[in-house]
Amino acid sequence: MDKPDSDSGKEINPILKQVLELGPPIVFFLIYLRIRDDVFTFGGTEYSGFIVATLIFVPILLVAMGMLWWQTGKLSRMQIFTAFMVIFFGGLTAWFNDERFFKMKTTIVYAFFAVILGIGLLRRQSYLAYVMGEMIPMRHEGWMLLTRRLTLFFLALAVANEVVWRTMSTDAWVKIETFGFPILMFLFLWTQIVALEKYTETEDGES
Template sequence: MTEKKINPFLKQVLELGPTLAFFLIYLRIKDDTFTIAGTDYSGFIIAALVFVPILLVAMGILWIMTGKLSRMQVFTAFMVIFFGGLTAYFNDDRFFKMKTSIVYAVMAGLLGIGLLRGQSYLQFVMEEIMPMEQEGWMILTRRVTMMFIVLAIANEIIWRTQSTELWVTLETFAFPAVLFVFLMAQIIGLQKYLIEVPESPED
């Protein structure tokens, strides 16, 4: 199915908005305790549970407007629902925090499997938006795989040793920013492998 074009700003709001909403909700209720069906839940767990429907609504709107969701978006939604459910069922915020480590580890594992087979699964996902020679894709995939491993380890260290508030802040802003800057640096550094796509002649 062909992806329909929407306003880039609106797309960013739908993709990043749920995470920012989680951050703001957490800040508002982080010190509160909520009693539901006789069980006390921390503000963090309530914010995590509210994040699930917000994410699903945003993804639903994105799917309706573009006609397409990426495999990464679907996988992330599944992980959020699964670990959000475990967090609520066991009333334990550790499940939601370790979700990030598992997502990064799974991505590293999938890319690593491709590398062992002499393939770049990153190329399969991104080739349409960034045409590049095979050698460039293999270099980028190896580096991105290592970056995912580093982020997974960093998340484990942070949530196990630091405060919940610091983890939420880093999860919302630092991890995405580090990954974005890393990818931009790699794209700039691999310019020589990029393939120029000839412009189609005007009618």
């Protein structure tokens, strides 16, 4: 189980943690805005600004994750998986010179999370509680409700990403990927925590 930063023996400034986690996507967004209309030639092959921005984003993400690991002594399973997907699909994007691979990455990540949580639900377990149980003390019923809702939410995001990248411009996808989906995720989790407050437990074990 992933433990809080304090259990790892290393503490990190919350602001620095947010910068390392949220900074790389914002940097990608800014780089994309700067070079989106440019065309770059490497080895006789032309690459769009989007693809070059994607290639720049990969090492930026790795450096940020390395700093996060150095500061906290750990990385979450979600962070490791997301980094792998960024590297893998970023590589496919460059290799095939096709921006669709990087856009599909988001769909696959959300769908993967939905499948994993769904498998737990079929086993009458909440894998979400396994990851976040120490941070949010909540009874089993509450975790099962949150897991079911989050599974459906991840599926909705996966479908939404497919609709966005297949029907909208690259500019629209970058903006929604960078800001839209994270904001929706934050709002969803916040409303669920409030709605499921009755299932939370106090230090003495009472709800």
